[in-house]
Amino acid sequence: xxxxxxxxxxxxxxxxxxxxxxxxxxxxxxxxxxxxxxxxxxxxxxxxxxxxxxxxxxxxxxxxxxxxxxxxxxxxxxxxxxxxxxxxxxxxxxxxxxxxxxxxxxxxxxxxxxxxxxxxxxxxxxxxxxxxxxxxxxxxxxxxxxxxxxxxxxxxxxxxxxxxxxxxxxxxxxxxxxxxxxxxxxxxxxxxxxxxxxxxxxxxxxxxxxxxxxxxxxxxxxxxxxxxxxxxxxxxxxxxxxxxxxxxxxxxxxxxxxxxxxxxxxxxxxxxxxxxxxxxxxxxxxxxxxxxxxxxxxxxxxxxxxxxxxxxxxxxxxxxxxxxxxxxxxxxxxxxxxxxxxxxxxxxxxxxxxxxxxxxxxxxxxxxxxxxxxxxxxxxxxxxxxxxxxxxxxxxxxxxxxxxxxxxxxxxxxxxxxxxxxxx
Numbered sequence: 001x002x003x004x005x006x007x008x009x010x011x012x013x014x015x016x017x018x019x020x021x022x023x024x025x026x027x028x029x030x031x032x033x034x035x036x037x038x039x040x041x042x043x044x045x046x047x048x049x050x051x052x053x054x055x056x057x058x059x060x061x062x063x064x065x066x067x068x069x070x071x072x073x074x075x076x077x078x079x080x081x082x083x084x085x086x087x088x089x090x091x092x093x094x095x096x097x098x099x100x101x102x103x104x105x106x107x108x109x110x111x112x113x114x115x116x117x118x119x120x121x122x123x124x125x126x127x128x129x130x131x132x133x134x135x136x137x138x139x140x141x142x143x144x145x146x147x148x149x150x151x152x153x154x155x156x157x158x159x160x161x162x163x164x165x166x167x168x169x170x171x172x173x174x175x176x177x178x179x180x181x182x183x184x185x186x187x188x189x190x191x192x193x194x195x196x197x198x199x200x201x202x203x204x205x206x207x208x209x210x211x212x213x214x215x216x217x218x219x220x221x222x223x224x225x226x227x228x229x230x231x232x233x234x235x236x237x238x239x240x241x242x243x244x245x246x247x248x249x250x251x252x253x254x255x256x257x258x259x260x261x262x263x264x265x266x267x268x269x270x271x272x273x274x275x276x277x278x279x280x281x282x283x284x285x286x287x288x289x290x291x292x293x294x295x296x297x298x299x300x301x302x303x304x305x306x307x308x309x310x311x312x313x314x315x316x317x318x319x320x321x322x323x324x325x326x327x328x329x330x331x332x333x334x335x336x337x338x339x340x341x342x343x344x345x346x347x348x349x350x351x352x353x354x355x356x357x358x359x360x361x362x363x364x365x366x367x368x369x370x371x372x373x374x375x376x377x378x379x380x381x382x383x384x385x386x387x388x389x390x391x392x393x394x395x396x397x398x399x400x401x402x403x404x405x406x407x408x409x410x411x412x413x414x415x416x417x418x419x420x421x422x423x424x
Contacts (some may be wrong), residue, residue, distance in 0.1 A: 050292045056113055090124070094133040101137025106145070106159070109137045113162045119168065126170045128182035135163050135189035139196045156197045163193055163204055171212065183218045191227035198234060207229050207248060220252055226260050233267045239274070245283065256284055262295045269303035272408065275313070277303040298332045304340055308408040309424040314339040314355075330372035333363050338401040340410070345398045345423035348390035356383050375401055390417040 100108045104380040113134050138159045145152055190209055194202040210228055232240045261284045268276040277300050284290040296321035304313035317336040337359045360383055363376050378400050395415040415421045
C-alpha cells in the first residue's frame with residue numbers, strides 16, 4: 001500500500017474534517033519535487049488534469065516514467081487545501097471541480113464543496129461560477145452512477161443537499177443587491193443536476209430556484225426553459241409544461257424550437273406514451289410550426305411502436321420520408337423496417353410487401369457499422385423470409401429490434417402470419 005498523506009498542521013481543522021476520509025483512503029507522497037516550487041493550487045489542477053490509467057486500483061499517470069512516483073486521486077485535495085489557507089484562487093477551484101467532474105470523482109467533488117462551504121465569508125465569497133462548477137461536476141458524476149437503487153438514491157440526495165447549501169449561500173448574498181451576470185449559468189447547472197437526480201426533492205428545488213429567477217426578473221432563455229420543461233415533463237407535470245409553453249414563454253417573447261420538441265418527445269416516448277407525443281406534436285408542429293428534425297420524427301414514431309401501434313409508427317416515418325427530412329439514420333431505418341415487418345406479418349398484402357421491399361432498398365443505401373449494422377442485417381433476413389412465406393414465422397420471431405423487444409408487443413400472443421392482429 002502507498003503511505004498515507006502527510007497532513008499539514010497549518011490546515012484549519014474545519015477544512016480538514018470533511019476531507020479526512022478521502023485523504024486517508026487515497027495515498028500520495030509529499031516528497032515529490034512537483035510539490036516543492038510550484039503554487040499548490042496549480043499543482044492540484046495539473047495533477048488532476050494528467051492522463052490516468054488504472055492498475056490494481058491505483059490511478060497512475062499514463063505517461064510517467066517508471067521511477068516517478070504514482071499520481072493518485074489523493075494528490076489533488078491536499079494541494080487544494082494548501083491553496084485555501086490564505087487567499088483562495090476561485091478560478092482554480094472551479095477548474096479543479098471541472099476536472100474532477102470529467103473524471104467522475106464524486107468523492108473529490110463533494111469534499112471540495114465541503115471545504116469551500118466551511119470557509120468564512122471573509123475567506124471566500126461564494127460566486128455563481130462556483131455553484132455552477134459544483135452542479136455541473138456533480139451531475140456528470142451522478143449520470144451513469146452504478147449503485148444499487150437505494151444507495152444511489154441516498155447518494156443523489158446527499159449531493160442535492162450540498163448543491164442547495166451552495167446555492168443558498170450564494171443567492172442570499174446576490175439578493176442583497178450584488179450584481180450577478182452569471183445567474184442564468186448557475187440556474188442552468190442547477191437544473192441540469194435536478195434533471196439527473198430526478199427525485200421529488202429535486203423537482204421541488206427546481207421549481208423554487210425557477211421562481212427565484214422569475215421574482216428577480218432574471219432573463220430566461222429558451223435553453224433554460226428547455227431544462228425546466230424536461231424536468232417537469234419527466235415528472236409528468238403536464239399542466240405545468242403546457243402552461244409554460246402556452247403562457248410563460250410567450251410572456252418572455254420566446255418560442256419553442258426544435259430542441260424543445262425533440263426533448264419532450266423523447267421523454268414521452270421513453271414512457272411509451274403515444275397520446276402525449278401526439279398532443280405535443282399537434283401543439284408544437286401543427287399549431288406553432290416548429291420544424292421537426294429526424295430525431296423528432298424518430299421519437300414520435302418510436303412512442304407508437306413501443307405502445308404496440310406499428311401502423312401508426314410507420315405512417316410517421318413515411319411522413320418524414322415524404323417531407324425529405326434528412327439525414328435518415330440507420331437506427332431510424334431499422335425501426336421502420338421492424339414496423340413494416342410486423343405489419344406485413346399481420347396482413348401480408350401486396351402493398352405491405354412492397355413497403356418492406358422499399359425499406360430494404362433504403363437500408364442497402366446506407367453505410368452502417370456496429371450494432372446498427374447487425375440489427376439491420378437481422379431485420380433484412382427476417383424480411384426476406386417473411387416475403388417468401390408470411391406464415392412460416394410465428395409472431396415472436398419477427399420481433400427483432402431492441403425497440404420491439406422493449407415494446408408492449410413482447411407480451412402479445414404468438415400469433416400466426418396473416419391473422420391481422422396488428423391494426424393500429
